[in-house]
Amino acid sequence: MSNHEYTRTQLFIDGEWVTPAGTGVIEVVNPATEEVLGTVPNGSDADVDIAVAAAQRAFDPLISVAERRARLDAVITAMDKRLPDIAETITSEMGAPIRVAQTVQTQVPLAVARAVAEVLGRFEFEERIGNSLVVREPYGVVAAITPWNYPLYQVVAKVIPAIAAGCTVVLKPSNEAPLAVFEFVEALADAGLPPGVVNLVSGPGRVIGERMAVHPDVDVVSFTGSTSVGSRVGELAGATIKKVALELGGKSANVILDGADLAAAVKVGVGNAFLNGGQTCMAWTRMLVPQARYDEALEIIESAVAKYTVGDPCDPATRIGPSASETQYRTVRGFIERAQRDGARLLTGGAEKIADTGYYVAPTVFADVDPQSELGQEEVFGPVLAVIPFRDTDEALTIANGTPYGLSGAVWAGDDDTAIAFARQVRTGQLDINGGKYNPAAPFGGYKRSGVGRELGRFGFEEYLQVKSLQLP
Numbered sequence: 001m002s003n004h005e006y007t008r009t010q011l012f013i014d015g016e017w018v019t020p021a022g023t024g025v026i027e028v029v030n031p032a033t034e035e036v037l038g039t040v041p042n043g044s045d046a047d048v049d050i051a052v053a054a055a056q057r058a059f060d061p062l063i064s065v066a067e068r069r070a071r072l073d074a075v076i077t078a079m080d081k082r083l084p085d086i087a088e089t090i091t092s093e094m095g096a097p098i099r100v101a102q103t104v105q106t107q108v109p110l111a112v113a114r115a116v117a118e119v120l121g122r123f124e125f126e127e128r129i130g131n132s133l134v135v136r137e138p139y140g141v142v143a144a145i146t147p148w149n150y151p152l153y154q155v156v157a158k159v160i161p162a163i164a165a166g167c168t169v170v171l172k173p174s175n176e177a178p179l180a181v182f183e184f185v186e187a188l189a190d191a192g193l194p195p196g197v198v199n200l201v202s203g204p205g206r207v208i209g210e211r212m213a214v215h216p217d218v219d220v221v222s223f224t225g226s227t228s229v230g231s232r233v234g235e236l237a238g239a240t241i242k243k244v245a246l247e248l249g250g251k252s253a254n255v256i257l258d259g260a261d262l263a264a265a266v267k268v269g270v271g272n273a274f275l276n277g278g279q280t281c282m283a284w285t286r287m288l289v290p291q292a293r294y295d296e297a298l299e300i301i302e303s304a305v306a307k308y309t310v311g312d313p314c315d316p317a318t319r320i321g322p323s324a325s326e327t328q329y330r331t332v333r334g335f336i337e338r339a340q341r342d343g344a345r346l347l348t349g350g351a352e353k354i355a356d357t358g359y360y361v362a363p364t365v366f367a368d369v370d371p372q373s374e375l376g377q378e379e380v381f382g383p384v385l386a387v388i389p390f391r392d393t394d395e396a397l398t399i400a401n402g403t404p405y406g407l408s409g410a411v412w413a414g415d416d417d418t419a420i421a422f423a424r425q426v427r428t429g430q431l432d433i434n435g436g437k438y439n440p441a442a443p444f445g446g447y448k449r450s451g452v453g454r455e456l457g458r459f460g461f462e463e464y465l466q467v468k469s470l471q472l473p
Contacts, residue, residue: 004089004179006038011047011202012185014054015195021046022203026175031095031322031329032313032358038093040178043203048170048211051199055141055168056217058196063138063166069120072164074191076113079156082187083110086152086180094148094177095321095359096276097313104276108440109156112456115441119458120164133470138166139243140219142464143212145205145233146181147225148174148324149279149381155181157455158222159188159198165464169198170218172208176325205229213237220245220464224281227405227449245453245463247281247445249379250407253400254284257393257422259414260434262293266300268435269410270385274308274363277320278383279328282408282430282444285380286369288396291389298347301365301387305348308363308383320383322359329359332382339366339375344386371399379405393422400426406447410435429454
Protein backbone atom coordinates (compact mmCIF):
# COMPACT_ATOMS: atom_id res chain seq x y z
CA MET A 1 0.00 0.00 0.00
CA SER A 2 1.14 3.56 -0.71
CA ASN A 3 1.54 6.15 2.03
CA HIS A 4 -1.63 8.14 2.80
CA GLU A 5 -2.35 10.94 5.21
CA TYR A 6 -4.56 9.20 7.72
CA THR A 7 -4.32 11.74 10.56
CA ARG A 8 -7.05 14.25 9.89
CA THR A 9 -7.31 17.31 12.13
CA GLN A 10 -9.73 19.50 10.18
CA LEU A 11 -13.28 19.52 8.85
CA PHE A 12 -14.31 20.83 5.43
CA ILE A 13 -16.75 23.72 5.84
CA ASP A 14 -17.57 26.62 3.54
CA GLY A 15 -14.92 25.65 1.00
CA GLU A 16 -12.03 25.44 3.48
CA TRP A 17 -10.37 22.93 5.79
CA VAL A 18 -11.03 24.38 9.24
CA THR A 19 -10.24 23.57 12.85
CA PRO A 20 -13.33 22.03 14.45
CA ALA A 21 -15.18 23.60 17.34
CA GLY A 22 -15.36 20.16 18.94
CA THR A 23 -12.42 18.62 20.76
CA GLY A 24 -10.81 15.20 20.66
CA VAL A 25 -10.41 12.67 17.88
CA ILE A 26 -11.99 9.44 16.66
CA GLU A 27 -9.55 6.58 16.10
CA VAL A 28 -9.87 4.56 12.91
CA VAL A 29 -8.71 0.95 13.34
CA ASN A 30 -7.38 -1.29 10.57
CA PRO A 31 -9.54 -4.43 11.04
CA ALA A 32 -6.86 -6.71 9.57
CA THR A 33 -4.15 -5.63 12.01
CA GLU A 34 -6.23 -4.27 14.91
CA GLU A 35 -3.89 -1.27 14.93
CA VAL A 36 -4.92 2.38 14.84
CA LEU A 37 -4.68 3.51 11.24
CA GLY A 38 -5.49 7.18 11.70
CA THR A 39 -7.81 9.69 13.31
CA VAL A 40 -10.53 12.14 12.32
CA PRO A 41 -11.95 15.08 14.28
CA ASN A 42 -14.62 14.52 16.88
CA GLY A 43 -17.05 17.20 15.72
CA SER A 44 -19.73 18.94 17.75
CA ASP A 45 -23.19 20.48 17.46
CA ALA A 46 -21.49 23.82 16.81
CA ASP A 47 -19.66 22.37 13.79
CA VAL A 48 -22.96 21.14 12.35
CA ASP A 49 -24.54 24.57 12.83
CA ILE A 50 -21.63 26.29 11.07
CA ALA A 51 -21.74 23.77 8.21
CA VAL A 52 -25.51 24.08 7.77
CA ALA A 53 -25.24 27.87 7.73
CA ALA A 54 -22.57 27.61 5.00
CA ALA A 55 -24.75 25.23 2.99
CA GLN A 56 -27.74 27.53 3.35
CA ARG A 57 -25.73 30.54 2.12
CA ALA A 58 -24.49 28.52 -0.86
CA PHE A 59 -27.94 27.33 -1.87
CA ASP A 60 -29.34 29.05 -4.96
CA PRO A 61 -32.91 27.93 -5.76
CA LEU A 62 -32.58 29.43 -9.26
CA ILE A 63 -29.31 27.70 -10.16
CA SER A 64 -29.16 26.93 -13.87
CA VAL A 65 -28.97 23.44 -15.32
CA ALA A 66 -25.75 24.45 -17.06
CA GLU A 67 -24.13 25.36 -13.74
CA ARG A 68 -25.27 22.10 -12.16
CA ARG A 69 -23.80 20.16 -15.07
CA ALA A 70 -20.50 22.06 -14.84
CA ARG A 71 -20.24 21.23 -11.13
CA LEU A 72 -21.12 17.60 -11.73
CA ASP A 73 -18.62 17.12 -14.55
CA ALA A 74 -15.83 18.69 -12.50
CA VAL A 75 -16.62 16.47 -9.50
CA ILE A 76 -16.71 13.26 -11.57
CA THR A 77 -13.40 14.09 -13.23
CA ALA A 78 -11.71 14.89 -9.92
CA MET A 79 -13.13 11.78 -8.23
CA ASP A 80 -12.03 9.51 -11.06
CA LYS A 81 -8.41 10.61 -10.63
CA ARG A 82 -8.42 9.68 -6.95
CA LEU A 83 -10.08 6.26 -7.20
CA PRO A 84 -6.86 4.18 -6.94
CA ASP A 85 -5.89 5.91 -3.70
CA ILE A 86 -9.43 5.73 -2.33
CA ALA A 87 -9.51 1.97 -3.06
CA GLU A 88 -6.35 1.46 -0.98
CA THR A 89 -7.83 3.50 1.84
CA ILE A 90 -11.05 1.49 1.86
CA THR A 91 -9.05 -1.73 2.08
CA SER A 92 -7.03 -0.35 4.99
CA GLU A 93 -9.89 1.10 7.02
CA MET A 94 -12.71 -1.42 6.56
CA GLY A 95 -11.02 -4.56 5.26
CA ALA A 96 -12.51 -4.89 1.78
CA PRO A 97 -10.25 -7.16 -0.31
CA ILE A 98 -8.21 -4.98 -2.65
CA ARG A 99 -9.83 -6.45 -5.76
CA VAL A 100 -13.27 -5.61 -4.36
CA ALA A 101 -12.06 -2.14 -3.42
CA GLN A 102 -10.70 -1.53 -6.92
CA THR A 103 -13.92 -2.65 -8.59
CA VAL A 104 -17.15 -2.70 -6.59
CA GLN A 105 -16.09 -0.16 -3.98
CA THR A 106 -14.82 2.45 -6.44
CA GLN A 107 -15.77 1.70 -10.05
CA VAL A 108 -19.45 1.18 -9.21
CA PRO A 109 -19.66 4.65 -7.59
CA LEU A 110 -18.08 6.10 -10.71
CA ALA A 111 -20.73 4.38 -12.84
CA VAL A 112 -23.45 5.69 -10.50
CA ALA A 113 -22.13 9.24 -10.84
CA ARG A 114 -22.00 9.01 -14.62
CA ALA A 115 -25.56 7.65 -14.67
CA VAL A 116 -26.71 10.72 -12.73
CA ALA A 117 -24.97 12.96 -15.26
CA GLU A 118 -26.90 11.21 -18.03
CA VAL A 119 -30.16 11.82 -16.16
CA LEU A 120 -29.38 15.49 -15.73
CA GLY A 121 -28.63 15.80 -19.44
CA ARG A 122 -32.12 14.72 -20.48
CA PHE A 123 -34.31 15.61 -17.49
CA GLU A 124 -37.36 17.82 -18.08
CA PHE A 125 -37.64 20.30 -15.22
CA GLU A 126 -40.91 21.78 -16.46
CA GLU A 127 -44.12 20.35 -17.90
CA ARG A 128 -47.60 21.59 -18.73
CA ILE A 129 -50.59 19.87 -17.14
CA GLY A 130 -53.73 21.61 -18.35
CA ASN A 131 -53.43 25.26 -17.39
CA SER A 132 -50.63 24.53 -14.91
CA LEU A 133 -46.90 24.86 -15.35
CA VAL A 134 -45.31 22.24 -13.10
CA VAL A 135 -41.70 23.01 -12.22
CA ARG A 136 -39.13 20.98 -10.32
CA GLU A 137 -36.75 22.91 -8.09
CA PRO A 138 -33.84 21.94 -5.83
CA TYR A 139 -35.02 21.00 -2.35
CA GLY A 140 -32.41 22.94 -0.38
CA VAL A 141 -29.90 21.82 2.24
CA VAL A 142 -29.35 18.06 2.39
CA ALA A 143 -27.99 16.23 5.43
CA ALA A 144 -26.30 13.06 4.17
CA ILE A 145 -25.48 10.42 6.79
CA THR A 146 -23.54 7.44 5.44
CA PRO A 147 -22.37 4.01 6.70
CA TRP A 148 -19.06 2.17 6.74
CA ASN A 149 -19.63 -0.85 4.49
CA TYR A 150 -19.37 0.97 1.14
CA PRO A 151 -17.83 4.31 2.15
CA LEU A 152 -17.50 5.87 -1.31
CA TYR A 153 -20.57 4.34 -2.95
CA GLN A 154 -22.95 5.46 -0.22
CA VAL A 155 -21.60 9.01 -0.31
CA VAL A 156 -21.73 9.21 -4.12
CA ALA A 157 -25.32 7.88 -4.16
CA LYS A 158 -26.36 10.90 -2.07
CA VAL A 159 -23.97 13.75 -2.83
CA ILE A 160 -23.85 13.41 -6.63
CA PRO A 161 -27.63 13.56 -7.25
CA ALA A 162 -27.93 16.34 -4.66
CA ILE A 163 -25.36 18.41 -6.56
CA ALA A 164 -27.09 17.58 -9.85
CA ALA A 165 -30.41 18.74 -8.40
CA GLY A 166 -28.87 22.04 -7.29
CA CYS A 167 -28.90 21.28 -3.58
CA THR A 168 -26.14 21.87 -1.04
CA VAL A 169 -24.91 19.20 1.36
CA VAL A 170 -23.67 18.61 4.88
CA LEU A 171 -22.08 15.16 4.97
CA LYS A 172 -21.42 12.93 7.98
CA PRO A 173 -19.38 9.76 7.33
CA SER A 174 -19.28 6.72 9.59
CA ASN A 175 -16.77 6.63 12.42
CA GLU A 176 -15.48 3.20 11.34
CA ALA A 177 -14.53 4.16 7.76
CA PRO A 178 -14.35 7.95 7.36
CA LEU A 179 -10.92 8.27 5.73
CA ALA A 180 -12.03 7.44 2.19
CA VAL A 181 -14.76 10.05 2.55
CA PHE A 182 -12.18 12.68 3.50
CA GLU A 183 -10.29 11.79 0.31
CA PHE A 184 -13.50 12.09 -1.72
CA VAL A 185 -14.13 15.53 -0.26
CA GLU A 186 -10.58 16.51 -1.18
CA ALA A 187 -11.55 15.61 -4.74
CA LEU A 188 -14.58 17.90 -4.43
CA ALA A 189 -12.25 20.69 -3.31
CA ASP A 190 -10.05 20.00 -6.35
CA ALA A 191 -13.15 20.28 -8.53
CA GLY A 192 -13.56 23.91 -7.51
CA LEU A 193 -17.08 23.73 -6.10
CA PRO A 194 -18.28 27.05 -4.71
CA PRO A 195 -17.83 27.38 -0.92
CA GLY A 196 -20.57 25.70 1.08
CA VAL A 197 -21.92 23.44 -1.65
CA VAL A 198 -20.54 20.36 0.14
CA ASN A 199 -19.42 20.36 3.78
CA LEU A 200 -17.92 17.52 5.82
CA VAL A 201 -18.42 17.05 9.56
CA SER A 202 -17.21 13.87 11.27
CA GLY A 203 -18.20 12.75 14.73
CA PRO A 204 -20.55 10.54 16.74
CA GLY A 205 -23.95 9.76 15.26
CA ARG A 206 -25.72 10.65 18.49
CA VAL A 207 -24.21 14.13 18.27
CA ILE A 208 -23.60 14.99 14.61
CA GLY A 209 -26.30 12.86 13.00
CA GLU A 210 -28.97 13.81 15.50
CA ARG A 211 -28.18 17.51 15.23
CA MET A 212 -28.47 17.24 11.43
CA ALA A 213 -31.81 15.48 11.72
CA VAL A 214 -33.37 18.12 13.99
CA HIS A 215 -31.73 21.20 12.47
CA PRO A 216 -34.45 23.61 11.32
CA ASP A 217 -32.45 24.73 8.26
CA VAL A 218 -31.94 21.21 6.88
CA ASP A 219 -34.54 20.41 4.23
CA VAL A 220 -33.75 16.74 3.46
CA VAL A 221 -32.15 14.00 5.52
CA SER A 222 -30.78 11.07 3.54
CA PHE A 223 -29.62 8.22 5.77
CA THR A 224 -28.19 4.79 5.04
CA GLY A 225 -27.61 2.37 7.90
CA SER A 226 -29.39 0.10 10.32
CA THR A 227 -33.15 0.00 10.65
CA SER A 228 -33.02 0.93 14.32
CA VAL A 229 -30.95 4.07 13.72
CA GLY A 230 -33.02 4.92 10.65
CA SER A 231 -36.14 4.85 12.79
CA ARG A 232 -34.49 7.29 15.20
CA VAL A 233 -33.46 9.60 12.35
CA GLY A 234 -37.00 9.61 10.98
CA GLU A 235 -38.42 10.36 14.42
CA LEU A 236 -36.10 13.31 14.96
CA ALA A 237 -36.60 14.72 11.46
CA GLY A 238 -40.35 14.54 11.87
CA ALA A 239 -40.25 17.28 14.48
CA THR A 240 -39.51 19.86 11.77
CA ILE A 241 -41.47 18.08 8.99
CA LYS A 242 -38.44 17.65 6.74
CA LYS A 243 -38.16 15.11 3.95
CA VAL A 244 -36.47 11.85 4.92
CA ALA A 245 -34.98 9.17 2.67
CA LEU A 246 -33.94 5.96 4.43
CA GLU A 247 -32.00 3.05 2.94
CA LEU A 248 -31.92 0.49 5.72
CA GLY A 249 -31.38 -3.20 6.40
CA GLY A 250 -32.31 -6.27 4.43
CA LYS A 251 -32.75 -10.03 4.70
CA SER A 252 -32.97 -10.72 1.01
CA ALA A 253 -34.12 -14.02 -0.45
CA ASN A 254 -32.44 -15.81 -3.35
CA VAL A 255 -35.37 -17.92 -4.59
CA ILE A 256 -34.43 -20.87 -6.80
CA LEU A 257 -37.57 -22.31 -8.40
CA ASP A 258 -38.01 -25.70 -10.05
CA GLY A 259 -36.52 -25.70 -13.53
CA ALA A 260 -33.83 -23.13 -12.71
CA ASP A 261 -30.15 -23.64 -13.53
CA LEU A 262 -29.31 -24.82 -10.01
CA ALA A 263 -25.54 -24.67 -10.35
CA ALA A 264 -25.58 -21.08 -11.64
CA ALA A 265 -28.19 -19.93 -9.11
CA VAL A 266 -26.28 -21.40 -6.17
CA LYS A 267 -22.84 -20.18 -7.22
CA VAL A 268 -24.02 -16.66 -7.96
CA GLY A 269 -26.03 -16.71 -4.75
CA VAL A 270 -23.03 -17.68 -2.64
CA GLY A 271 -20.98 -14.94 -4.27
CA ASN A 272 -23.66 -12.35 -3.61
CA ALA A 273 -24.08 -13.42 0.02
CA PHE A 274 -20.33 -13.23 0.70
CA LEU A 275 -19.50 -10.08 -1.29
CA ASN A 276 -17.65 -7.56 0.86
CA GLY A 277 -17.52 -10.15 3.63
CA GLY A 278 -21.31 -10.25 3.74
CA GLN A 279 -21.36 -6.59 4.78
CA THR A 280 -23.84 -5.60 2.11
CA CYS A 281 -27.40 -4.47 2.83
CA MET A 282 -28.66 -6.06 -0.40
CA ALA A 283 -26.88 -9.41 0.14
CA TRP A 284 -28.97 -12.50 -0.64
CA THR A 285 -28.52 -14.02 2.80
CA ARG A 286 -31.42 -16.50 2.52
CA MET A 287 -31.19 -19.14 -0.20
CA LEU A 288 -34.55 -20.84 -0.87
CA VAL A 289 -34.22 -24.20 -2.61
CA PRO A 290 -36.84 -26.77 -3.74
CA GLN A 291 -36.98 -29.70 -1.34
CA ALA A 292 -36.45 -32.15 -4.22
CA ARG A 293 -33.10 -30.53 -5.12
CA TYR A 294 -32.02 -29.56 -1.63
CA ASP A 295 -29.20 -32.09 -1.14
CA GLU A 296 -27.83 -31.32 -4.59
CA ALA A 297 -27.81 -27.61 -3.76
CA LEU A 298 -25.96 -28.20 -0.51
CA GLU A 299 -23.23 -30.08 -2.35
CA ILE A 300 -22.81 -27.21 -4.81
CA ILE A 301 -22.72 -24.73 -1.93
CA GLU A 302 -19.95 -26.61 -0.11
CA SER A 303 -17.88 -26.76 -3.28
CA ALA A 304 -18.40 -23.07 -3.97
CA VAL A 305 -17.61 -21.92 -0.43
CA ALA A 306 -14.35 -23.89 -0.44
CA LYS A 307 -13.02 -21.42 -3.03
CA TYR A 308 -13.56 -18.39 -0.79
CA THR A 309 -10.15 -17.60 0.64
CA VAL A 310 -10.07 -15.59 3.86
CA GLY A 311 -6.99 -13.51 4.54
CA ASP A 312 -5.00 -10.32 4.17
CA PRO A 313 -7.25 -7.86 2.29
CA CYS A 314 -4.17 -6.43 0.54
CA ASP A 315 -3.54 -9.80 -1.12
CA PRO A 316 -5.20 -9.92 -4.57
CA ALA A 317 -6.02 -13.61 -3.99
CA THR A 318 -8.16 -12.85 -0.91
CA ARG A 319 -11.92 -13.02 -1.45
CA ILE A 320 -13.08 -12.35 2.12
CA GLY A 321 -11.32 -9.91 4.40
CA PRO A 322 -12.04 -9.17 8.05
CA SER A 323 -15.22 -7.75 9.50
CA ALA A 324 -14.93 -3.99 9.45
CA SER A 325 -14.72 -3.55 13.23
CA GLU A 326 -14.42 -5.46 16.47
CA THR A 327 -18.05 -4.63 17.22
CA GLN A 328 -19.23 -6.13 13.95
CA TYR A 329 -16.96 -9.14 14.42
CA ARG A 330 -18.52 -9.91 17.79
CA THR A 331 -22.02 -9.35 16.41
CA VAL A 332 -21.51 -11.83 13.58
CA ARG A 333 -20.01 -14.48 15.84
CA GLY A 334 -22.95 -14.04 18.20
CA PHE A 335 -25.42 -14.72 15.38
CA ILE A 336 -23.52 -17.89 14.45
CA GLU A 337 -23.44 -19.19 18.00
CA ARG A 338 -27.16 -18.55 18.53
CA ALA A 339 -28.06 -20.16 15.21
CA GLN A 340 -26.32 -23.34 16.31
CA ARG A 341 -28.19 -23.28 19.61
CA ASP A 342 -31.46 -22.74 17.72
CA GLY A 343 -30.96 -25.99 15.82
CA ALA A 344 -29.73 -24.85 12.41
CA ARG A 345 -27.30 -27.35 10.85
CA LEU A 346 -23.81 -25.94 10.38
CA LEU A 347 -22.67 -26.89 6.90
CA THR A 348 -19.38 -25.03 6.84
CA GLY A 349 -17.56 -22.35 8.83
CA GLY A 350 -18.57 -21.43 12.36
CA ALA A 351 -17.80 -18.98 15.14
CA GLU A 352 -14.35 -20.26 16.03
CA LYS A 353 -11.50 -17.74 15.89
CA ILE A 354 -9.55 -18.34 12.67
CA ALA A 355 -6.72 -15.78 13.00
CA ASP A 356 -4.52 -14.56 15.81
CA THR A 357 -4.87 -10.98 14.60
CA GLY A 358 -7.70 -9.33 12.72
CA TYR A 359 -11.48 -9.54 12.89
CA TYR A 360 -11.81 -12.55 10.60
CA VAL A 361 -14.93 -14.72 10.40
CA ALA A 362 -14.97 -17.95 8.39
CA PRO A 363 -17.48 -18.04 5.52
CA THR A 364 -20.38 -19.81 7.18
CA VAL A 365 -23.39 -21.69 5.81
CA PHE A 366 -26.31 -23.08 7.79
CA ALA A 367 -28.73 -25.63 6.36
CA ASP A 368 -32.23 -26.51 7.62
CA VAL A 369 -32.79 -22.96 8.85
CA ASP A 370 -36.20 -22.26 10.36
CA PRO A 371 -37.60 -19.24 8.44
CA GLN A 372 -38.97 -17.85 11.71
CA SER A 373 -35.71 -18.20 13.65
CA GLU A 374 -33.40 -15.28 14.35
CA LEU A 375 -31.10 -16.34 11.51
CA GLY A 376 -34.08 -16.60 9.16
CA GLN A 377 -35.38 -13.16 10.11
CA GLU A 378 -32.58 -10.79 11.08
CA GLU A 379 -29.73 -9.18 9.17
CA VAL A 380 -26.33 -10.56 10.22
CA PHE A 381 -24.06 -8.33 8.10
CA GLY A 382 -21.32 -10.92 7.85
CA PRO A 383 -20.38 -13.93 5.69
CA VAL A 384 -23.29 -16.08 6.88
CA LEU A 385 -25.74 -17.79 4.52
CA ALA A 386 -29.01 -19.44 5.58
CA VAL A 387 -30.31 -22.23 3.32
CA ILE A 388 -34.04 -22.94 3.54
CA PRO A 389 -35.97 -25.70 1.71
CA PHE A 390 -39.49 -25.21 0.36
CA ARG A 391 -42.17 -27.63 -0.92
CA ASP A 392 -43.87 -25.50 -3.59
CA THR A 393 -43.97 -21.98 -4.98
CA ASP A 394 -46.65 -20.86 -2.53
CA GLU A 395 -44.42 -21.78 0.39
CA ALA A 396 -41.42 -20.14 -1.32
CA LEU A 397 -43.38 -16.91 -1.66
CA THR A 398 -44.52 -17.04 1.95
CA ILE A 399 -40.93 -17.49 3.12
CA ALA A 400 -39.57 -14.80 0.79
CA ASN A 401 -42.10 -12.27 2.09
CA GLY A 402 -41.92 -13.50 5.66
CA THR A 403 -39.46 -11.02 7.17
CA PRO A 404 -39.86 -7.37 8.21
CA TYR A 405 -37.49 -6.38 5.38
CA GLY A 406 -37.84 -5.89 1.64
CA LEU A 407 -34.68 -4.47 0.09
CA SER A 408 -33.33 -6.82 -2.57
CA GLY A 409 -33.31 -10.43 -3.75
CA ALA A 410 -33.25 -12.75 -6.74
CA VAL A 411 -35.51 -15.19 -8.54
CA TRP A 412 -34.27 -18.04 -10.73
CA ALA A 413 -36.55 -20.17 -12.93
CA GLY A 414 -36.50 -22.19 -16.12
CA ASP A 415 -37.57 -19.11 -18.10
CA ASP A 416 -37.69 -15.38 -17.50
CA ASP A 417 -41.49 -15.11 -17.64
CA THR A 418 -41.89 -17.59 -14.78
CA ALA A 419 -39.27 -15.77 -12.71
CA ILE A 420 -40.85 -12.37 -13.41
CA ALA A 421 -44.33 -13.63 -12.47
CA PHE A 422 -42.98 -14.82 -9.11
CA ALA A 423 -40.93 -11.63 -8.59
CA ARG A 424 -44.01 -9.45 -9.03
CA GLN A 425 -45.41 -11.02 -5.86
CA VAL A 426 -42.30 -10.44 -3.74
CA ARG A 427 -42.51 -7.30 -1.62
CA THR A 428 -39.02 -6.00 -2.10
CA GLY A 429 -37.46 -3.05 -3.87
CA GLN A 430 -35.16 -4.81 -6.32
CA LEU A 431 -34.89 -8.34 -7.67
CA ASP A 432 -32.42 -9.91 -10.10
CA ILE A 433 -34.08 -12.20 -12.64
CA ASN A 434 -32.06 -15.25 -13.70
CA GLY A 435 -28.78 -13.51 -12.99
CA GLY A 436 -29.69 -10.07 -14.31
CA LYS A 437 -26.80 -7.61 -14.10
CA TYR A 438 -26.51 -4.63 -11.78
CA ASN A 439 -27.85 -1.42 -13.30
CA PRO A 440 -26.54 1.85 -11.77
CA ALA A 441 -29.45 3.76 -13.32
CA ALA A 442 -32.21 1.57 -11.88
CA PRO A 443 -33.97 2.69 -8.67
CA PHE A 444 -32.81 1.10 -5.44
CA GLY A 445 -34.63 1.17 -2.11
CA GLY A 446 -36.81 -0.80 0.23
CA TYR A 447 -40.26 -1.95 1.14
CA LYS A 448 -41.37 -2.33 4.77
CA ARG A 449 -38.58 -1.80 7.33
CA SER A 450 -35.94 -1.60 4.62
CA GLY A 451 -36.66 2.07 4.15
CA VAL A 452 -38.45 4.79 2.25
CA GLY A 453 -37.42 6.64 -0.89
CA ARG A 454 -35.14 5.55 -3.72
CA GLU A 455 -31.54 6.06 -4.75
CA LEU A 456 -29.76 5.89 -8.14
CA GLY A 457 -30.70 7.10 -11.59
CA ARG A 458 -33.74 9.29 -12.25
CA PHE A 459 -35.61 8.11 -9.17
CA GLY A 460 -32.72 8.93 -6.85
CA PHE A 461 -32.28 12.29 -8.55
CA GLU A 462 -35.94 13.21 -8.05
CA GLU A 463 -35.63 12.68 -4.29
CA TYR A 464 -33.79 16.02 -4.17
CA LEU A 465 -36.34 18.01 -6.18
CA GLN A 466 -39.40 19.86 -4.95
CA VAL A 467 -42.49 20.11 -7.19
CA LYS A 468 -44.26 23.44 -7.67
CA SER A 469 -47.47 24.14 -9.64
CA LEU A 470 -48.02 27.49 -11.32
CA GLN A 471 -51.66 27.85 -12.31
CA LEU A 472 -51.72 29.93 -15.48
CA PRO A 473 -54.61 32.16 -16.67
